[in-house]
Amino acid sequence: MDSNLLKVFVSVANKKSISKAANSLKYAQSNVTSRIKQLEKNLECKLFHRVPSGVILTHEGERLYPHAVDIIKKIELATLDMKDMLKQEQLIVASTESNAVTRIVNFLINIHNEFPDIQLELITNTTGEIKKMIMDYKVDMAFVSGVPQENELLVLNKVDEELVLVEPFEEVVPNVFLSFKKGCAYSDFAQDYLFELTQVEHKKLEFGSYDTILGCVKAGMGKSILPLSIVKKLRFEDEVKILKLNKKAWDMPTCLVCRKDNIPKIADYLKELAL
Template sequence: MDSNLLKVFVNVANKKSISKAANSLKYAQSNVTSRIKQLEKNLGCKLFHRVPSGVILTHEGERLYHHAVEIISKIELAILDMKDMLKQEQLVVASTESNAVTRIVNFLLNLHNDFPNTQLELITNTTTEIKKMIMDYKVDIAFISGVPKEEELMVLNRIDEELVLVEPFDEMAPNVFLSFKKGCAYSGFAQDYIFEMTQIEHKKLEFGSYETILGCVKAGMGKSILPMSIVEKLRFENEVKISKLNKNALDMPTCLVCRKDNIPKIVEYLKSVKL
């Protein structure tokens, strides 16, 4: 099977539009259309449905998509290996927002100093979304919250986080749990922990930044559970009431992970670097 056809197919699937994929690939739209038709003829099935907004994958297209992504990734990895067996030409790094707040800048600076010829790219998102990206080969390494359960992932390094309950100083906090946006790994574990501790269901409010969460806790809007490193980094350690949690009840280290079949060339460096 022609890998170039698969690249066009994946691009159209990601863009959900033949015209947008053509612009991205710098091909004529007719060229993209003909390549998709050629791939469909080779496979003997229809890969896309046409809809008013563009195209969407058929059932057969969805099955092909995951194989295509894996094939393309392995071909690109093979090309990089053949170019230079010792050189890490590029590294796409994903990080949770909590890790980005506390340590990602120093990590990237050290990485750049030690490997100045490596092209670095950073993506931030929630643990849930980051896991999807690394499983789909869209990132090379990722900082996630918690030890991964996926068999395809391996832990390269880890940081044991000290988790704390933060509450307002001067008043009784309402039964409201202030959380980072949907997909944050701390949220589900923390809500379960608070329920076990109080036997009271807490209303959940989601925010887009940890500084906002801490500011709202300080204002008396509710309580939250966060890594102590974030509280200190944002200088709220004297602004809110802090209670340490039992690590046996709630252990959520930050782990640096990669796919077992897509291990970076600088793996030994990543395993030994101080985070």
Template structure:
């Protein structure tokens, strides 16, 4: 069974769309379709059902998927091991925007100084998306908000965060919760917490950066729950009403994690890194 065909199959299954898979793989859509047909012919079964919005796995496709995923992962790991047989030559790093805003630059500078021959690549997104990428072997390490919930991940390093309720200083805040985009751990906790203490749901507005969130809070648009490190980094401490939340209420440290079956070669260095 051709592993290249399996890679196309997994991408289509993940995206539930031949066109989206083609974009991700940088193939022509017809190429993806022909490869799926080639795989189906080789195993003698149809792997997908066509639906109005794309495709879904057939019963046979569901059975093949975990085996295909395992084969692809093992091939990728083998290639990675051979490329990094003696040292960590490349490090793929994922980070939440909050961590990227506060401490990722000193971390990257230190890595580059201590490992001058190692190339670095950084991807930022929400905790939800970054976690998905590291579970899919698309990252070597990841900074996420909160303790990892998946048993396949292990913590390499942990940074305690002071979580605060942020409101306008001299203006009554509207009943609006301002947050980073969907998938942010602070977003998920904050909406639930505010509903519990106020007994009503806040309208939720999502933004793409923390500078905008804090600026809107300062103007009285609403409130948010964020790590204090972001507010200090963006110099908003004097402009906002800040209430620290007890760790009994919320404990969302920033954790550097990796897959248990894909440990970085510089694991010891990362575990002892001082943030």
């Protein structure tokens, strides 16, 4: 199977558009179309449906996609090994917003100072979305909340977090849980924990920043469960009531992980780095 055809296929699938994929690949649109047709002919199946907004994968295309991504990545890794590249040239790092708030800047500065030739790129998202990205080889390593259970992932380093319940100073606190957006590991844990603690269902409100969550807690809108490091970093430790959680109830360190088949060349340095 021609890996160049697979690269075109993956690009079209990611962009959901032949024209956008052509621009990304710097190919003529007709060239991309002909390569997709060639791949479909080789596989004897249709890979895309045409829709008003562009294209979407057929059932057969969805089955091919993970195999194509895996093949392309393995060819890239094999090429790097054959060229005997002894140094890391690029690192795409993903991080949860909570980790980005508290420690990502120092982490990136340390890598830049130690390895000034490495090109760094940072992506932030929730733990759920980040795991998808690293499993699909879209990032080289990532900070996630909690020890990952996926067999494909390797923990390079970790730091323990202290989770706390934050509430307004008012005597009566609404049964409202202020949460980071869907996919946040802390939010998923916190709703179950709050129910066990109070036996009361809490209304959930989602926000896109921890600063907003803490500001709303201070204003009396509800409560939240967050790492203490975030509360201190955003200077809310004197603005809200802080209750420490029973350590036995949770185990959610921040872990720096990578795929076992795509370990960064600076892994030994990362394992010893103080986070």
